[in-house]
Amino acid sequence: MSSKSSGLLFYIVSRILLIIPMLLILLTLIFIILRVLPGDPVYFIVSPQAGEHIIEQTRHELGLDRPIWEQYVSYLMGVFRGDLGKSYITKDNVWSIIGRHLPITIELATCGLFVAAFLGISFGTFAAYKSKSWFGVFNTILSTIAYTMPVFWFGMILQILFAIQFRVLPATGILDTSLSITRITGLPALDALITGNMRAFVDHVARLILPSITLGFFISGNINRMTHSNVLKALNEDYVRAARARGIKERVILFKYALKNSLIPVITLLGMNFARMLSGSVLTETVFSIPGMGSLLVNSIFRRDYPLVQGIIVVYALLISIVTLIIDIIYAYIDPRIRL
């Protein structure tokens, strides 16, 4: 094994090992914060007419009458066994609840990422190329709007225009109420394709368009700005001037020289934003009534469904760790100084 690849392997292993204490600290914090917060989950389960004995009995059934440290130890033991517990409200296994909601958010975040990458990189690059024209000014305004505009407001505008006014796209949900998709992988689009349910596939894809644009447009502001400044910087580098002097076509200079060299930090930013979209798509999910992880987390926090909130946080932490690890590995591979 070469020293380069063994160094990289060591780096990867150490990063994976670091995830364990990070998860432990996070879990402890979430566990404590949830219990310190005012609000008793029992009141979301028992009826308003329930007497004290029913309240106490429910508390006992949920194990909430045990000392906090005992609840903590038993929860941690469960987590190490891969058991995240059961939801207080639906009594369903936390893994299976997350398993139903996470693929929807992954699909939405992936589509949002494509929209963000397409809008951000294309507009940013072109604006850098035409920085002194009206398009440069327009792009600055556009990227600022994308960055600062409230997501829910933009989503509602798209909804009113395309779903209610022109009726060319659906307004809400992930599937028409008359259709259903047999669950195989959990990803609705993929499952519809596997089962050959083209009607459901088209319906589902159409339903992803407006939320993806909403989410992607918001993220594109960042990508646009970074692409713009990096391409602009690259276009003034000596190697670009040298290329121009050699008579290379402007299109080739822009895409092969300037853009290619500017893309690495942009891709990193896209990766980070993907992680952010996984956990931060709640507003988009609310506007478009998409049953993803964001709305699941918000609902479970409001209901003080401790096992579900903790489970979602663990999954988020794992996902974000994996995404950042992949980005770091790519970086480490490209730039050996990081491994030192």
Place this chain on the structure above:
Amino acid sequence: MSKNVIAVVVLIVIVGVVIGIYIYYTQPKPPAVISIGSVRVPTHLDPVKTTGADEFNLEFNIYDYLVEWEPETLNVVPGLATSWETSENGTVWTFYLRQGVKFHDGTSFNASAAKFNIDRYIEKGAFRSGLKYITNVIVVDDYTLKIYLSHPHPLLLRHLSIFIGMVSPTLIEVYGEDYIDTHPAGTGPYKVIEYVEDDRIVLEANKDYWDTPPKNSKIVLKKYADSASLKAAFEAGEIDIIWSARGDLFPTDVEDLRKKGYNIIESESNMIRYIVFNEAQYPFNDTRVRKAIAYAVNRTKIVNVVFSGQASELYTLVAKGIWGHLDTFPHRNLTEAISLLNDAGHNTAQKLEITLYYSSSYYGTAEEYVAQVIKEDLEETGLISVTLQNVEKATFREQYKAGQYGMWLLGWFPPIPDPNSYLYYFMNPIMANAIFSSHYNNTEADSLLSQALSTYNQTLRQELYEQLQQILAEDVPYIPLWQLKQFFITTDKISGIQVSPIAYFYFHTIEKK
């Protein structure tokens, strides 16, 4: 060249997809499916766990009960029991059960299945404390059942018709208790074929239903995150009916849809809203102060300004549409309010300072406007200064039960259409304290409540409940404010919606063109 070809192909694919989606969406949807949108869907479908209106409502569509009630008149009618009789002293009830009925899983319904469900409810049911009067359930033969009571109880038939939905015993024995939360099997007009939590529940008509089969084949109950997305989905043609039973749709949204020409059916909902006082706290331990507040609140303003007329003013705790309802609380009278406050020692130099607690995350955004209107009403006396305190849903109930509030806004949605459901929990000293922490204790009222619960004489019961409502207006431990209306908003394609005064929605009568 090759890049140009790729670009053209990509463009053709994109245009093709867009055209495909457009054609797809301009096609009419299969008429057999009726979709109903709401901001809530049930969190489970097991009758023993049910406490909320969303669960009760859906259960009425998938389960049957020994006795049932007509949605419009609320009269008790035969259900899975075709007839029944009572012993002379009123403590033994014999039910004769319907034959040839099967659960959705194929199990036969009989007296053992009925006993299984009643026993299960008495052991685990959410409202089991109210059914302690049932002492024994005996299977006489396959289709005869006897229920023994500790004393005559006028609510037995109501309890059987609402709390104890008949679930297939086989299903519970084979798959366990939690399974029926999402995979119920009753004998009712609909079977649950898909349950996606926090998203949708799909019901299919039970073709073997023993009574008149549903007029539609499939119902989809779809949940939306909030009033805005529910309205957007309806306007985009994605759902056929919006059912707003408890102020789910914001008043201005209802008005907007009315202006746009959609069909709106409105009726009273049995949900009441009121102020609760903690009589153990100063200044609410003084009846004059509570009465002064009752005189100062302006229900007309709340109903017109906040709800655009989509609610009814309420002057007693028993909802309109429920027998025994009698207006007993005074209408607004500022002079009377000021006089009472002066008697209690309050004047402009020494204003009465109070805090009104409310929870907009519990009852919706309109709650903030209601609180503001009440503040203005009370401050109009010139003798009261009100601080408003909005409390998060998760802590609201915990804090008022802990006795931390002196005056707060609350709602009540009893499942049983009987005045007892509106008065007992508020006026029985143990219940009033356990549920509301109101510290209300009136022995005369408690004695009247007990009398009303131990007789089958309807005239006597009516008299007793009217007396109780008079006592409430004298003692003012609570101030009834308004009663919500329910709305069904539909497209022209929908007909046959049956409205019930207690805001339950039976799906089997709905038709779609």
